[in-house]
Amino acid sequence: QVRLVESGGGLVQAGGSLRLSCAASGLMFSNTAMGWFRQAPGKEREFVAAISWRGAITSYADSVKGRFTASRDNAKNMVLLQMNSLKPEDTAVYSCAADPYYSGASTHPETYDYWGQGTQVTVSS
Numbered sequence: 001q002v003r004l005v006e007s008g009g010g011l012v013q014a015g016g017s018l019r020l021s022c023a024a025s026g027l028m029f030s031n032t033a034m035g036w037f038r039q040a041p042g043k044e045r046e047f048v049a050a051i052s053w054r055g056a057i058t059s060y061a062d063s064v065k066g067r068f069t070a071s072r073d074n075a076k077n078m079v080l081l082q083m084n085s086l087k088p089e090d091t092a093v094y095s096c097a098a099d100p101y102y103s104g105a106s107t108h109p110e111t112y113d114y115w116g117q118g119t120q121v122t123v124s125s
Contacts (some may be wrong), residue, residue, distance in 0.1 A: 002026040002114045004096050009119030012086055016123070018082040021094030022116060030054075033078040033099040034072060035112055038092035048094065049081060050105035055094075059105040064090075086123045093118040 008020040023035065035050040049070040050059045058070050067086075072079040073107060097112035106112070 001023060002098065003112055004098060004116035006094065006096055006116045006119040009094060009121045011122045011124065014086060014088055014123055014125050016059060016086050017084045018121060020083065020094055020096075020119060020121070022079045022081075024077045024096075024098060027098060027100055029077040029112070030074040031101055032101040033105055034070075035097045035099065035106065035109075036079075036081050036094060037097060037109055038090075040092040041076070041117075043092075045061070045095075045109060047065045047107045047109065051079060052083045052103060057105045059107050061107075083121070086121075088123045088125045091121060091123050093120050095119075104109065 003025045005023045033052050036048040037045050038048050039045040047061050051070040055072050067084050069082045095118040096116045098114040099112045
């Protein structure tokens with residue numbers, strides 16, 4: 001059974017930083033591309049970042065480029081999202097997603113097979 005569990009969310013002031021973690025189990029993590037998506041109240045889910053199974057390829061939404069960094073530790077079956085210079089518009093529930101056996105870093109949610117429950121990130125102004 002595949003399980004993705006996010007952690008690290010919380011309340012932070014604008015300009016601050018948070019680091020999200022996603023622990024994966026039940027899949028061949030080193031052969032799995034991972035993505036981060038977010039959904040704010042009343043808005044559609046949107047792509048944030050993705051990282052390929054070896055970490056060589058990363059993709060970022062324009063809105064977070066230069067501020068967020070995705071990384072992974074295949075030995076620990078974890079993917080991380082370092083978020084710096086946070087803005088109030090970054091407030092959302094952040095979820096990680098798994099795309100097994102895909103060698104790239106997809107920006108499309110429909111390509112991901114497994115999803116975590118999400119962790120709330122709130123940025124105050």
